Amino acid sequence: MLNSQPQLDLVFQALSDPTRRAIVERLGRGPVSVSQLAQPFAMSLPAVLQHVAVLEASGLVRSEKVGRVRTCQIDSRALSVAGRWIQERRTTWERRLDRLGAVLAEQPD
Amino acid sequence: MHERSVVHSTFTIERTFNRPPARVFAAWADPGLKSRWFGGGTDDAPIGLDMDFRVGGLETDRSEPGAVPSSGYEARYHDIVPDERIVFTYDLSLGGSLVSVSLATVEFHPAEGGTGTQLIYTEHGAFLDGLDDPELRKNGTGGMLDELGHWLERQAATA
Numbered sequence: 001m002l003n004s005q006p007q008l009d010l011v012f013q014a015l016s017d018p019t020r021r022a023i024v025e026r027l028g029r030g031p032v033s034v035s036q037l038a039q040p041f042a043m044s045l046p047a048v049l050q051h052v053a054v055l056e057a058s059g060l061v062r063s064e065k066v067g068r069v070r071t072c073q074i075d076s077r078a079l080s081v082a083g084r085w086i087q088e089r090r091t092t093w094e095r096r097l098d099r100l101g102a103v104l105a106e107q108p109d
Numbered sequence: 110m111h112e113r114s115v116v117h118s119t120f121t122i123e124r125t126f127n128r129p130p131a132r133v134f135a136a137w138a139d140p141g142l143k144s145r146w147f148g149g150g151t152d153d154a155p156i157g158l159d160m161d162f163r164v165g166g167l168e169t170d171r172s173e174p175g176a177v178p179s180s181g182y183e184a185r186y187h188d189i190v191p192d193e194r195i196v197f198t199y200d201l202s203l204g205g206s207l208v209s210v211s212l213a214t215v216e217f218h219p220a221e222g223g224t225g226t227q228l229i230y231t232e233h234g235a236f237l238d239g240l241d242d243p244e245l246r247k248n249g250t251g252g253m254l255d256e257l258g259h260w261l262e263r264q265a266a267t268a
Contacts, residue, residue, distance in 0.1 A: 089209070090120050093230055097124045099146035100136055104128045 014058035019043070020051050024060060024074065031073035034063070116236040124228045130192045130217040133226040137195055137215065138162050164189055168197075180204075193217055209236045 015021055023037060038048040052072055055061035062075040126133050136142045144158045148170055160168040163186060170182040184199035195215040201208050211234035218227040 089118075089211075089232065089234065090122065093122055093232070096146055097122060097228070097230065100133075101124065101126055103136060103142060103146045104126050104132060107128070107132065 010058040034070045121231045130226045134192045
């Protein structure tokens with residue numbers, strides 16, 4: 001869940017690379033194997049695996065090996081709307097309290 | 110069809126205001142004052158906050174007609190201790206679906222060493238599956254990419 005700044009930084013660092021963004025977009029359409037994931041990219045399987053590892057460390061993606069096939073999918077806990085929603089709730093209240101402070105400041109002592 | 114899910118979360122925000130507790134409390138109790146900071150409306154166009162500030166009283170705030178997605182806020186006051194505490198619950202809906210139900214407490218403490226107020230806002234929420242709508246999820250991802258853009262700008266600015 002995106003409830004801490006270090007986690008957010010990891011997520012954004014993971015997404016700062018165009019290949020990894022493309023991987024996330026592809027996984028947004030459903031889970032696929034690493035070799036399927038590699039197909040549209042002109043890069044080796046190990047290179048793709050390295051990108052997947054960065055995405056996994058950020059919590060955005062999770063992968064599972066069944067037999068000889070490693071399947072990747074978006075980890076909804078990191079990218080979940082619920083996680084975002086909670087963050088937005090907090091931000092909403094922080095903004096409200098900022099405005100409350102401004103309203104109070106306008107009032108005479 | 111939505112995947113059913115419930116996510117629980119708690120957060121606390123603390124603020125200190127340079128006004129005594131009675132003044133800060135009044136900004137929550139007076140509809141005219143509250144509508145100026147609560148919903149993001151401007152002084153020219155305050156939001157349509159409909160509030161009944163008493164124990165058992167309800168408060169509602171709806172998005173403007175035609176807003177997409179439409180949103181709704183509905184609250185009930187459970188405890189009101191003037192200048193000290195407000196306890197309320199509220200639910201939020203988005204596009205007609207209930208997305209969260211929350212219990213919120215607002216505590217007003219005299220700030221240490223002065224006449225100000227320390228305000229502590231704490232919210233416990235249950236966030237429901239209504240949010241896991243594919244379209245909303247996509248928007249969520251889009252929002253995340255926007256944040257990425259801001260983050261990159263900040264990185265560039267501090268480099």
